[in-house]
Amino acid sequence: MPVLVFDLDDTLYPELSYVHSGFRAVADFLSPLLEVPAETLAAGMIADEAVQGRGQVFDNVLRQHGKWSKALVAACLRTYRQHRPTLSLYPDAERCLTRFADWPLYIVTDGHKEVQARKVAALHLASRVRHAYLTNRYGRHRAKPDPHVFQLICRREGVTPEEVTYVGDNVRKDFVGIKPLGFKTVRILRGNYAHYEADAAHEADRSIHSLDELV
Ligand SMILES: [Mg+2]
Missing domain, CATH: 1.10.150 (DNA polymerase; domain 1)
Structure with a gap:
């Protein structure tokens, strides 16, 4: 799967x-x-x-x-x-998580682990994904582009990297570490990096403007 x-x-x-x-x-x-x-x-x-x-x-x-x-x-x-933030998912993210509710879903995010945990809680994501990996919990050196937690996901699901797709926005770090291992990558063009031009090593396999394009 x-x-x-x-x-x-x-x-x-x-x-x-x-x-x-x-x-x-x-x-x-x-x-x-x-x-x-x-x-x-x-x-x-x-x-x-x-x-x-x-x-x-x-x-x-x-x-x-x-x-x-x-x-x-x-x-x-x-x-x-x-602070305990008040946050809402992007509407297309809301639809996407519902559409793929039967799939094994995960989150991988860098940043201050308590801050990121409060975001996950505020967005009510714990019940919608199998696990939210906060890379900071494994040490700063496990932040993207380090592939460590992605390998943990493979082990946990018993799959090869080719069966795992990562969707992210930051071309500077989201894809460059996992692509050489065979993970599939999708870039969502929004946020601060939407117009950032990346070289081939950093660029994702494909780009989308909305998570509605994931089918
Ligand atoms: Mg991001």
């Missing part, structure tokens, strides 16, 4: 929605301290991120209100990372 494996961020749900959810949690935390309504703070952070990226958002909001300190920036970061 073929096995279908999905990346998480920007493949099954828009990662920016996690970022915005985190900003709203930080806004709730900062609101009493800065004496500014949380909605105002959240809107400011969301606008700032859109222009400058997320690197300095907490520094900027604290500076803007004359309350910058290293400790407060750290507290914002903690609040962001520990």
Whole structure:
């Protein structure tokens, strides 16, 4: 039986929605301290991120209100990372998981393991896949492009790599490590890497614009 494996961020749900959810949690935390309504703070952070990226958002909001300190920036970061996000699957991801509900489905995702686990929980994915592999649980060196957890999936399902398809968005790391082993790869063209041009080693076997194209 073929096995279908999905990346998480920007493949099954828009990662920016996690970022915005985190900003709203930080806004709730900062609101009493800065004496500014949380909605105002959240809107400011969301606008700032859109222009400058997320690197300095907490520094900027604290500076803007004359309350910058290293400790407060750290507290914002903690609040962001520990918040329980509100997230929704992309509509085509929702349909895809339903369409392939009888297949062995998996998730493979990099990133902070507790953060990724909270995303999986928020999206109610635990009941829809056999397992969500958070590569971080196996050590940082097991992050993509390392093929380790993909090999664990083969062992668990008793299949060869040729029977496993991985769907991801990040051409920089999602496919280059597993392609030489025979895994099938599909690139979903969305998120930050949608327009990124990759060489043959990094490119997937095929590209799609929507998970509805997976049949
Ligand atoms: Mg991704």
